[in-house]
Each structure stands twice: as C-alpha cells, then as structure tokens.
Amino acid sequence: MMEERLKKSxxxxxxxxxxxxxxxxxxxxxxxxxxxxxxxxxxxEAEDLAQETFIRAYVNIHSYDENRKFSTWLYRIATNLSxxxxxxxxxxxxxxxxxxxxxxxxxxxxxxxxQVLPDNEVESLEMQAYIQKEIMALxxxxxxxxxxxxxxxxxxxxxxxxxxxxVGTVKTRIHRGREALRxxxxxx
Amino acid sequence: MSCDKEIVEMMHQYxxxxxxxxxxxxxxxxxxxxxxxxxxxxxLKRTVALVTANVDLQPSPDFTKKVMSQLPTxxxxxxxxxxxxxxxxxxxAAIFFILMMSGVFSAWNQDQLSYPTGKNLIVKNDIVIVPExxxxxxxxxxxxxxxxxxGKVNGDVIVINGEHLTASxxxxxxxxxxxxxxxxxxxxxxxxxxxxxxDLTK
Numbered sequence: 001m002m003e004e005r006l007k008k009s010x011x012x013x014x015x016x017x018x019x020x021x022x023x024x025x026x027x028x029x030x031x032x033x034x035x036x037x038x039x040x041x042x043x044x045e046a047e048d049l050a051q052e053t054f055i056r057a058y059v060n061i062h063s064y065d066e067n068r069k070f071s072t073w074l075y076r077i078a079t080n081l082s083x084x085x086x087x088x089x090x091x092x093x094x095x096x097x098x099x100x101x102x103x104x105x106x107x108x109x110x111x112x113x114x115q116v117l118p119d120n121e122v123e124s125l126e127m128q129a130y131i132q133k134e135i136m137a138l139x140x141x142x143x144x145x146x147x148x149x150x151x152x153x154x155x156x157x158x159x160x161x162x163x164x165x166x167v168g169t170v171k172t173r174i175h176r177g178r179e180a181l182r183x184x185x186x187x188x
Numbered sequence: 189m190s191c192d193k194e195i196v197e198m199m200h201q202y203x204x205x206x207x208x209x210x211x212x213x214x215x216x217x218x219x220x221x222x223x224x225x226x227x228x229x230x231x232l233k234r235t236v237a238l239v240t241a242n243v244d245l246q247p248s249p250d251f252t253k254k255v256m257s258q259l260p261t262x263x264x265x266x267x268x269x270x271x272x273x274x275x276x277x278x279x280x281a282a283i284f285f286i287l288m289m290s291g292v293f294s295a296w297n298q299d300q301l302s303y304p305t306g307k308n309l310i311v312k313n314d315i316v317i318v319p320e321x322x323x324x325x326x327x328x329x330x331x332x333x334x335x336x337x338x339g340k341v342n343g344d345v346i347v348i349n350g351e352h353l354t355a356s357x358x359x360x361x362x363x364x365x366x367x368x369x370x371x372x373x374x375x376x377x378x379x380x381x382x383x384x385x386x387d388l389t390k
Binding site for chain 1: 196206232234240247270274
C-alpha cells in the first residue's frame with residue numbers, strides 16, 4: 001500500500017508537483033539519515049548530507065527509472081555523497097571526526113538524568129557512540145556495507161545494486177567488515 | 189584461531205543465510221568440538237547484534253520541512269519543457285497548429301494585389317476591371333483589390349479582402365463572393381481544398 005502511494009508520489013514529482021516530494025522525504029528520511037550517519041559518524045554532518053541527498057534526488061528525478069526500486073536509487077545517491085564527503089576531508093580530519101562522532105553523545109547527555117534509560121547495554125547511548133567510533137575506524141567501503149546491511153537490512157542483491165559492485169564483492173566486504181568489527185568489539 | 193579459514197568462511201555464510209542444511213550441520217558439529225571456533229562464532233554473532241541494534245538514529249524533527257524549503261523553485265522554462273516531455277502529442281499538435289496559423293497569417297497579410305494574368309484584365313488604382321467586350325470562361329480570384337466587371341465572366345468571381353463594385357453592367361454567370369475576414373477566408377480555403385479533393389475522386 002505504502003509502496004503504491006510512494007510510486008504515485010514519484011510520478012507526481014516527475015510531472016512537476018513539488019509538494020508530492022514531501023511524502024518521499026518523510027518516508028525515507030530515517031534510512032537515508034542512518035546511512036549518512038554510519039558513514040560520517042556525525043549527526044550534524046549526516047543531517048546535512050541527508051538533506052543534500054533528497055535535494056539531489058529531486059533535481060535528478062528524471063534520471064530515476066521507475067521500473068527499478070526507488071530506495072536503491074536513493075541510497076546510491078546517499079552513499080556516493082557520503083563517500084565524496086569522506087574523500088574531500090583532509091587526513092587530519094579523522095581526528096576531528098572522532099570528536100564529532102561523540103557529538104550525538106553530548107547531545108544526549110543533555111537529556112535530564114532522571115529520565116529512565118534502557119539498561120540493556122546494546123541500547124545504551126555510550127555504547128552506541130563507542131560502536132560508531134569503531135565503525136568510523138574502518139575504511140569507507142566497509143562502512144557503507146555496514147550501514148546498508150546491518151542498519152537498513154538490505155539484501156545482498158540490493159546492496160550490490162546500490163553500490164554497483166558484484167554480489168561476490170559485497171559478500172567479501174561484509175565478511176571482512178564483520179571480522180574487523182569483531183576484533184574491535186570483542187572486549188566490549 | 190587455529191582452525192582453518194574454511195570454518196570461519198562458513199560462519200560468515202551462515203550469518204548471511206547462505207548455508208544449506210548439510211553445511212550447517214557440518215558447522216554445528218565443528219563448533220561443538222572446537223572451543224576456539226565457538227568463541228569466534230559467538231563474537232561474530234555479538235558483533236552483528238551490536239551494530240544491528242535498534243539505534244535511535246533519527247534526523248531532526250523538522251527534517252522534511254528543511255528539505256522542502258531548500259528545493260529549487262522551478263524555472264518557468266523547466267516546467268514548460270517538463271510539460272512538453274509529459275505530453276508529446278499535445279506539443280506536436282500545438283507546434284503544428286502554430287506553424288499552420290503562421291502560414292495562414294503571412295499569406296493573409298500579403299497586401300499585394302493579385303489577380304489572374306493574361307486574361308485582358310485592366311488594373312487601375314487597385315481596381316481590377318474586366319473590360320467591356322471581354323469574356324472570361326473560368327473562375328477568377330482577386331486578392332487585396334476591388335473588382336469591377338464590365339464584360340462577362342462565365343464562372344465565379346471571388347474577391348478576397350476587397351469589394352465587388354456593383355456599379356457595373358457586366359454579367360457574372362456564377363457566384364460573386366466577397367471575403368473580408370480571415371476566418372471566412374480560411375473557411376473558403378478549406379472548402380476549396382475539400383472541393384478539389386472531391387474533384388480528384390470523381
């Protein structure tokens with residue numbers, strides 16, 4: 001049902017109805033934001049890039065082929081923009097990025113202490129910040145895989161479509177990424 | 189991690205959902221007998237759980253609004269081009285219509301006097317005269333001028349953007365048509381076209 005509605009909205013946007021784009025943004029914003037965040041490690045930057053992703057999608061809506069999955073096309077824009085952004089950063093930015101990576105944490109630390117936080121370690125925010133920091137230590141190509149596979153739970157085929165690499169390569173990267181993270185997170 | 193790579197590879201395949209039943213059995217059997225691999229497998233599963241965890245990753249509440257306000261306002265030209273792309277048939281029809289109308293108007297706006305030549309017609313101050321004693325055995329058409337018939341016309345006289353001056357003693361066996369409006373002129377042209385098509389079919 002939702003799929004049908006989105007398809008309709010996309011058609012309307014193609015015909016020049018700007019307001020129909022709002023549906024698309026609100027439906028995909030979390031996933032796109034998550035991809036950007038996993039790849040960049042900063043909420044501020046992720047928000048900025050997620051916005052740019054949607055603007056690019058809007059401007060280039062005519063190059064989207066309606067016979068293919070819209071999400072695949074959209075996530076490709078998001079990952080490409082993220083990779084571009086990472087490349088443009090100077091090497092010393094990585095030190096910076098780690099600080100920025102904790103931005104989310106400081107934001108959350110402003111939440112009053114009396115608010116009950118889940119005690120489950122996985123959901124603990126500090127834990128999340130730590131995991132993200134470890135993810136940021138991986139090369140960008142593994143980060144994109146991790147964002148798509150573990151956060152948005154795309155199939156291997158979809159990931160291969162988004163990143164435009166063969167399924168075999170996707171598998172290899174997932175295995176290596178998983179292995180690398182295992183080593184980094186084993187003592188948690 | 190003393191076990192061979194094959195087992196680790198199998199663990200990953202298992203986590204990807206790529207292992208079939210018999211391979212899965214093999215992996216289970218090995219894990220039960222090998223502490224190190226069991227530990228490795230446990231760590232991998234835990235890693236997946238950690239990164240998959242339902243993180244509260246959400247953009248700011250007014251994200252959609254921010255995006256919508258940043259969308260480029262469409263240029264008029266772009267939207268026209270887009271419209272044309274969406275409606276190619278109407279576009280083609282419109283272009284055809286414009287070309288046709290411009291042809292019609294330019295033909296209409298030719299202010300030059302035109303009349304059939306070689307028929308002993310006399311022209312005096314925009315008046316085409318069929319002189320006395322002259323007989324024309326066909327239709328004549330005068331454009332952008334008046335006509336005065338003193339002789340004889342065995343056919344129709346058509347005056348476009350002009351008048352038939354009635355103070356004449358001549359005889360016209362057919363009709364005299366005066367066409368002053370562009371639409372009646374157009375209508376006349378179409379009728380003429382229709383007639384010639386009919387003539388062809390006869």
